[in-house]
Amino acid sequence: MTLGLSISNVTKTWNPDGSSPTPAVRNLTLDVNLGEFVVLLGPSGCGKSSLLYMVAGLEEATSGSITFDGLEITQPSPERSLIFQEAALFPWLSVRDNVGFGLQIKGITQTKRRQKVDDLLKLVGLAGAGDKRPHELSGGMRQRAALARALAMDPKVLLMDEPFAALDIQTRARMQDHLLRIWRETGASVLLVTHSIDEALALADRIIVFTSRPGQIKAEIKIDQPRPRDLHSPEMVDLARRCDALLAEEVNKAFAEQELL
Amino acid sequence: MTDQSLRANNPSTIATGLNLKEHAQTVRRKLVPLAWTCASLGLFVAIWEFSWWQGWANPLLLPPPHIFLSNLPEQFRFFDPTGGRAGALSEGGSIWSVLGVIGWSALRVTLGLSLGFVMSLIVGVAIRYFNIFGKLVLPLVTMMAPISPVAWIPVAVFMFGIGNPPAVFLVFIAIFFVMVLATLSQIDAVPPHFIQLARIMGASKRQIYMQVILPAILPGLFVTLRMNLFAAWMVVLIAEAVGVGSGLGQVTMMARNTFNSSLVFFTMTLIGITGFAFDQALGLIQRKILWWIGPSSIGRI
């Protein structure tokens, strides 16, 4: 039995029996070890989100298997939490109730939730914002609240779908620091999708570069540099160039294909 | 929110000046729309009075406001305080009897609206929650929705006879089918991320409906309810005119039958004011209770 996440030979086709079946992922095999930080990098529409949805258990793979700690994934579970590009906080709940939502679903009483939720709010730097409503928060604060909501369930894997894509560059950098600290403190594995090469380089133990649709693994880049990383160091600049070249190839291919349509 | 915090961060702003300025702004925000409302009404009245003055409008058929509003006690006599048959000239006569008649109409509308809102919410949610129930009921609802409430009047009378129940029933019918369909489209428009998140957090189907879908659809449904408010008023007036035998609709009908044009216009004025008040009241409930649409998207409806 393998610990951690194991994706083996997975194919996902949307509308397989419909008029226009769309292959999103093809024959993909990928392992994410316990506590590992893996970043998925690929052109738009190559099936990265589809893959995360399958790992989350929200969608079924058309073929192949995904296991977590040796068990087949058949349904969603709080131990594999998903974070979207928009925070998707419930507007009718306060920030505190949003963060405590999963605990409340589990049947944990208000008083017992309170301590844990307040600790989490502190962890993500939102200690004073518990009583606020989501629409009163900035985009970065909302995304941190969403992170706290996921962490409340003590997830073993954090699945993040372009979590910082809607934020400005400065906020983004701060959020990456937050995420790295939380990742270290919780020991959870992270599988993060991004379009930003810099983000991938700053965060990843391992970068997986996807081909254009249907997504397959084009290249795998291991980064051993300690964090925080200086993206201007010669090694990192070199890596950035490599990623850029790999991505450019695929983006060109994707565009050429779209023009044929 | 943002400019408030901006100002709070500005140490050079003097607190009292800030408060005064803010106060003035609030007053302005409230007064300006009011002024426009008055101007709009004033223009209408002015044109009417002018045409009377010029002799274009026959004062017997189109009496201007200063005529039909001049002899209020005379008009009040046609309003029966018990809400029973209007036109009982000996009974009525005070402002209270007018309010009584308005109250009866308003009560019918409120009852019909509340019943319709709750029932359509229950049926709409049940259609999505219980698969087979939905398949059986939805075609029926879709076919009944386009039938005008007026066509239901005989049915209402067959089923409930004369009095309050048929009027309430007609208001109910006027909004029920439309609101069921609105409930369905609201449910289908709930952001998928909300439901996916709840599933990941381990919520059961029941929990998802109660704790995610319900709060997510309520504000939108309330907006729909408010848009159907005027339809409900029209229906109750028709019902009262045709069969109930009391209320504002009945007074209008009686005024028509006795060729009392002053009373027609006086009653129309009352209907307009009451409808306006209702709309404002619903708007207030919407802002106070269903605040999570967010202040920006509510706007100043």
Ligand SMILES: Nc1ncnc2c1ncn2[C@@H]1O[C@H](COP(=O)(O)OP(=O)(O)OP(=O)(O)O)[C@@H](O)[C@H]1O
């Ligand atoms: N629910 C769905 N139903 C049908 N087709 C879908 C669905 N979700 C995604 N697809 C299709 O699958 C393909 C891959 O989509 P996916 O969202 O996984 O890409 P992505 O790599 O996340 O793209 P992006 O970087 O733009 O987010 C696309 O062609 C898309 O149209």
Ligand SMILES: [Mg+2]
């Ligand atoms: Mg995506």
